[in-house]
Amino acid sequence: MPELPEVETVCRGLAASLVNATITSAETRAHLRHHPEPSELQDFCQGRTIHSIRRRAKYILVTFAENDGLLLHLGMTGAFKIDGYDGPPEKHAHVIWRLADGRSWRFLDPRRFGAIFICRQDLDKSVPPPLANLGPEPLTADFTPAGLYTATRNRNTPIKNFIMAQENVVGVGNIYASEALFRARLSPLKPASTLSRTACRNLTAAIKAVLTEAIAAGGTTISDFHALDGSEGKFTVALQVYGRNGQPCPVCGQAIQRLVIAGRSSFFCKKCQKP
Numbered sequence: 001m002p003e004l005p006e007v008e009t010v011c012r013g014l015a016a017s018l019v020n021a022t023i024t025s026a027e028t029r030a031h032l033r034h035h036p037e038p039s040e041l042q043d044f045c046q047g048r049t050i051h052s053i054r055r056r057a058k059y060i061l062v063t064f065a066e067n068d069g070l071l072l073h074l075g076m077t078g079a080f081k082i083d084g085y086d087g088p089p090e091k092h093a094h095v096i097w098r099l100a101d102g103r104s105w106r107f108l109d110p111r112r113f114g115a116i117f118i119c120r121q122d123l124d125k126s127v128p129p130p131l132a133n134l135g136p137e138p139l140t141a142d143f144t145p146a147g148l149y150t151a152t153r154n155r156n157t158p159i160k161n162f163i164m165a166q167e168n169v170v171g172v173g174n175i176y177a178s179e180a181l182f183r184a185r186l187s188p189l190k191p192a193s194t195l196s197r198t199a200c201r202n203l204t205a206a207i208k209a210v211l212t213e214a215i216a217a218g219g220t221t222i223s224d225f226h227a228l229d230g231s232e233g234k235f236t237v238a239l240q241v242y243g244r245n246g247q248p249c250p251v252c253g254q255a256i257q258r259l260v261i262a263g264r265s266s267f268f269c270k271k272c273q274k275p
């Protein structure tokens with residue numbers, strides 16, 4: 001499932017390719033997990049020029065001149081293609097936007113957990129429902145050690161679950177939670193409320209560092225993530241614990257452990273990340 005660096009990678013690719021493009025039609029071939037009425041999507045998009053494309057949490061905001069727009073979510077397997085292809089639609093191309101310059105922009109999604117929301121309001125003035133109740137963006141000044149310390153008091157949930165909950169901090173999924181906790185030398189099972197101020201400082205810094213490095217590498221490809229140009233995320237080679245169970249810890253040499261926490265595989269070193 002794409003996490004923040006993968007969505008950011010896709011978002012930057014879309015922005016480079018689609019800003020100032022004009023949509024001539026929007027065709028729905030199959031419904032995604034959340035999907036507007038096909039005629040509504042067509043009416044909303046037709047004839048409009050894309051003004052900006054940016055990310056909030058794991059959503060991509062495509063805005064028009066009035067600052068209203070579309071909110072897109074990649075779900076598990078969503079991906080986009082933009083080119084001059086004009087043949088029969090690909091198997092999983094569920095939405096096709098045709099552009100005035102002759103290109104077509106397709107939303108491909110084999111598992112169809114992706115989503116499209118129409119936002120009719122000015123997106124700077126009000127928050128659409130999918131973006132309500134989201135925590136701070138980890139790469140901004142809104143995500144701080146002091147904020148993490150305050151938010152974790154009286155929270156007995158394991159710290160890994162805490163940082164993966166979108167209301168606490170957005171975009172940190174299973175891969176980057178494991179990597180950040182390893183860098184901060186914190187056990188994924190440690191109750192959130194027991195983090196010291198120093199631990200909060202280390203974890204905040206680790207989350208920011210791992211996400212920044214992953215964005216610079218174009219994300220992580222575990223099974224099927226690809227950027228808009230088809231390239232794989234190159235952060236996969238930089239993973240220190242995720243998916244490396246049984247292999248030596250890069251710090252102490254002990255075997256990396258795998259543990260299922262809240263239904264998700266967690267990878268950590270028992271010696272470097274003491275509970």
Ligand SMILES: [Zn+2]
Nearest residue numbers: 249252269272
């Ligand atoms: Zn170790």
